[in-house]
Amino acid sequence: EIVLTQSPGTLSLSPGEGATLSCRASQSVSRSLAWYQQKPGQAPRLLIYDVSGRAAGIPDKFSGSGSGTDFTLTISRLEPEDFAVYYCQQYGSSQYSFGQGTKLEIK
Amino acid sequence: QLQLQESGPGLVKPSETLSLTCTVSGGSINSLYWSWIRQSPGKGLEWIGYIYYDGTTNYNPSLKSRVTISVDTSRNHFSLKLTSVTAADTAVYYCATDSSSTRWYVWGQGTQVTVSS
Secondary structure, three states: OOOEEEEOOEEEEOOOOOEEEEEEEOOOOOOOEEEEEEOOOOOOEEEEEOOOEEOOOOOOOEEEEEEOOEEEEEEOOOOHHHOOEEEEEEOOOOOOEEOOOEEEEEO | OOEEEEEOOOEEOOOOOEEEEEEEEOOOOOOOEEEEEEEEOOOEEEEEEEEEOOOOEEEOOOOOOOEEEEEEOOOOEEEEEEOOOOHHHOEEEEEEEEOOOOOOOEEOOOEEEEEOO
16 A cells, blocks of 8 residues: 655644645555645545546646655645645555645644 | 535444435435544544445545445435444544545534443
């Protein structure tokens, strides 16, 4: 099973700032990586797929990059609704897996 | 607009079978990939498996021996059965879908299932 490790565990930032979230895979997943946002009491929401493709309706303030084992989700100009938990997910192997999440909280 | 709704018992006894249904509205089940994903405090998000409308399935190898996902096109719903459950299967269970088998754009609201005697 491919293990995804996200860092940091918690990121404290102020509205208006930019955020950089990391996801590292225990082995290469090529470009088979997605990012999700989850707010309390809600299902996850697909943001990014295939490393950098934005899902329908996702603003360009969300961007993804990376390949192989190291990936980044960048969120520019944080707004109150962006504060949530973010998960990466790989589908480079037959056993899809998720990272443990990064909580983005208001400073 | 495609919507999904999970239904089923919220409490299942250990060693019994967990059965959930996901009803699809706003669209036909005769396309797309239909998946189950669960989330627990201890294990986080875990992909369970998917079924294509033609009946093709793919399961998480770690759960494969206990999982069956089926589709009922006449009722526009798909189902999950997980046998021999233990407390470790306690989680919020989500159904989800996308045109790709590897990601999920539309999700149900989730349903809490607790395994306890």
